Amino acid sequence: MNFIVTGGCGFIGSHLVEALVVTGNNVIVVDDQRSGKFKIKDDNVQYITQEVCSVNIKGKCDGIIHLANTPRIRLANKKPLLALRNGIDPTIHVAEMARKFNCPLYFASSSSTIYTDRTSNPYTLSKAVSEDILNMYQELYGVTSHIMYFYNVYGPREANYGEHSTVIRSFKTAVQTGNPLRIFGTGKKTRDFTHVYDVVDGMLNLLMMEKKPKQTHFGKGDPYSIKEIADAFEHPVVYEFDRKGEAQDTICEKPFMKSNYNVIDYIKFWKEEFNEAKKYFEVKNKLQEIDKRNA
Secondary structure, three states: OEEEEEOOOOHHHHHHHHHHHHOOOEEEEEOOOOOOOOOOOOOOEEEEOOOHHHOOOOOOOOEEEEOOOOOOHHHHHHOHHHHHHHHHHHHHHHHHHHHHHOOOEEEEEEOHHHHOOOOOOHHHHHHHHHHHHHHHHHHHHOOOEEEEEEOOEEOOOOOOOHHHOOHHHHHHHHHHHOOOEEEEOOOOOEEOOEEHHHHHHHHHHHHHOOOOOOEEEEOOOOOEEHHHHHHHHOOOEEEEOOOOOOOOEOOOOOEOOOOOOOHHHHHHHHHHHHHHHHHHHHHHHHHHHHHHHHO
């Protein structure tokens, strides 16, 4: 089969492209690479380094997976105009592409559209408006769309956006740099952390199904509080003022796929590897100092 993946160089997108190729599909990736630069070398993948709204793809397409967007609510809050444009305009463009190819469109929405008011922040609003646009395209033009809801995805290749990073990524960075973990608010907010491998497995199943649901929820259904996540890192913590526009709790009540990963186990494994690597480099540095003194 032939797929177009927007945002295919990003965190989730790069894993999906890899999985599609491994399962024998051809993929065209559209990504301006502003926030993701992961590429795989394979004859069945073509990369187009452009903004989504500027591409004109010809040929055959069996499905479009639209993942490109401004990542993170916090980043969108700082750049609302950019976030709204990046969220809404490309959705219109891919809807037109799906109309041209007469193929289904799979849209990456967010659990924030379910657990917060649609006008609570630019990121959530762009996702909610995009859903409205796709519903209109389906009613007026017969463009089949499937809405995919993601729940705090974590795992390999998760990008570091500094203070705008996800909880897991920002906590990892704090450990690596020797800084305290920053918790905004009391730490009682809960999130349904879902491993990227589980998400991609679920997406592959969705793409290959004959009868597809209109909405799919890629979550685990087992939320943890931010404080529980911080405790798993076993690292000093500082509490700061809460941030506006974010949900108090998110939980995937109807998981589409089976989850094979647990976030606490993932953190503990990562911390063990980090500590082992740290010890290795400490010993290596000491040996190098001894060699210098004996030279």
